[in-house]
Amino acid sequence: MPIRRLPPEVVNRIAAGEVIERPAAAVKELVENALDAGAKRVAVRIERGGLGLISIEDDGGGIPRDELSLAVERHATSKLVASAGGGVDLLNIHTMGFRGEALPSIGAVARLAITSKARGADEAWSIALEGGALDTARPSAWAALSDNGTRVEVRDLFFATPARLKFMKSERAEMMAVSDIVKRLAMARPDVAFSLEHDGRMSLRLSAEGDPENEGRRARLAAILGGDFAPNCIQIDQRRDAVRLSGFAGLPTFHRGTREHQHLFVNGRPVKDKLIVGAVRAAYQDLLARDRHPVAALFLDLPPSEVDVNVHPAKTEVRFRDATLVRGLIVGGLSHALAGAGHRASTTTAQ
Numbered sequence: 138m139p140i141r142r143l144p145p146e147v148v149n150r151i152a153a154g155e156v157i158e159r160p161a162a163a164v165k166e167l168v169e170n171a172l173d174a175g176a177k178r179v180a181v182r183i184e185r186g187g188l189g190l191i192s193i194e195d196d197g198g199g200i201p202r203d204e205l206s207l208a209v210e211r212h213a214t215s216k217l218v219a220s221a222g223g224g225v226d227l228l229n230i231h232t233m234g235f236r237g238e239a240l241p242s243i244g245a246v247a248r249l250a251i252t253s254k255a256r257g258a259d260e261a262w263s264i265a266l267e268g269g270a271l272d273t274a275r276p277s278a279w280a281a282l283s284d285n286g287t288r289v290e291v292r293d294l295f296f297a298t299p300a301r302l303k304f305m306k307s308e309r310a311e312m313m314a315v316s317d318i319v320k321r322l323a324m325a326r327p328d329v330a331f332s333l334e335h336d337g338r339m340s341l342r343l344s345a346e347g348d349p350e351n352e353g354r355r356a357r358l359a360a361i362l363g364g365d366f367a368p369n370c371i372q373i374d375q376r377r378d379a380v381r382l383s384g385f386a387g388l389p390t391f392h393r394g395t396r397e398h399q400h401l402f403v404n405g406r407p408v409k410d411k412l413i414v415g416a417v418r419a420a421y422q423d424l425l426a427r428d429r430h431p432v433a434a435l436f437l438d439l440p441p442s443e444v445d446v447n448v449h450p451a452k453t454e455v456r457f458r459d460a461t462l463v464r465g466l467i468v469g470g471l472s473h474a475l476a477g478a479g480h481r482a483s484t485t486t487a488q
């Protein structure tokens with residue numbers, strides 16, 4: 138067989154396999170887009186665990202009419218900053234998105250409709266993408282959260298990839314994953330109001346809490362993790378060079394059987410990072426039985442140039458430029474805070 142270029146819809150479908158592995162991944166991408174657009178309110182509606190409908194409405198800046206068709210084009214993004222040399226700086230990422238892959242990927246495997254009213258525009262416009270085929274933009278009615286914003290509706294996810302559809306767990310399990318990711322994103326953004334509705338029932342409603350740090354964060358974490366979270370935690374705020382570790386770490390008496398209760402964020406991005414997990418484990422090493430895990434919500438903030446988020450399409454893995462410094466800050470910071478609260482490890486692992 139001769140070598141041939143794959144048609145774009147096939148390329149997008151392959152990419153979708155990596156970026157959009159289940160409904161929760163689509164929700165994550167779409168909520169991140171809303172946050173990148175400066176939304177202060179994000180309303181998520183789900184039907185049948187996300188396989189029937191995912192609808193995300195925001196009050197962000199919207200997409201101008203003449204950019205709607207670009208938004209669903211592969212590798213098209215408004216988010217990468219041009220560097221001095223005219224190229225693009227992958228080490229200076231301040232947004233949640235940057236790969237320009239989410240919308241075309243979703244559009245390749247589902248029926249995607251975007252309605253948006255850009256800030257300052259007189260009219261809202263819609264565009265539809267179905268199994269990779271694009272419809273022209275048309276004017277649309279707009280009765281939404283605010284004068285400007287975007288509503289993205291995804292219907293029949295994976296209808297174009299029946300094999301993937303077969304791998305889906307129960308609607309209930311998919312919904313739990315959706316709820317989990319919305320909560321994780323909301324933990325990092327107490328200044329944004331979130332709601333989540335499943336099959337017509339409101340399952341989460343979080344009002345905006347002014348101050349994104351301190352009181353706002355405490356209130357948001359309590360709303361999501363329950364009233365007993367903060368009182369059973371030590372508040373952390375440590376710095377080393379330009380790296381800051383803040384948030385809440387559970388007292389050694391407040392432990393769980395799984396690590397699911399450790400919520401980790403790097404520059405506001407929920408991550409699953411081996412280095413951070415390992416550092417947390419090291420800090421609690423002598424304070425907890427091997428099979429017990431502390432509860433925590435930890436926020437690591439560092440200059441974007443110190444961390445590579447372009448490791449995996451789902452962007453949940455990161456790489457630190459100075460891993461030793463980050464590990465030292467976490468182990469040292471947590472050990473110090475725990476010791477201050479009267480829980481000193483027998484052999485201090487702090488550096």
Ligand code: ADP
Nearest residue numbers: 170174208214215234235236237238239240287
């Ligand atoms: P990325 O987020 O990596 O740029 P996406 O495929 O998710 O790629 O989105 C493509 C582009 O569409 C974004 O760069 C942005 O300009 C625009 N966009 C997507 N969602 C929204 C939204 N909710 N509000 C405003 N603009 C959006």
Ligand code: MG
Nearest residue numbers: 166170234239
């Ligand atoms: Mg995006």
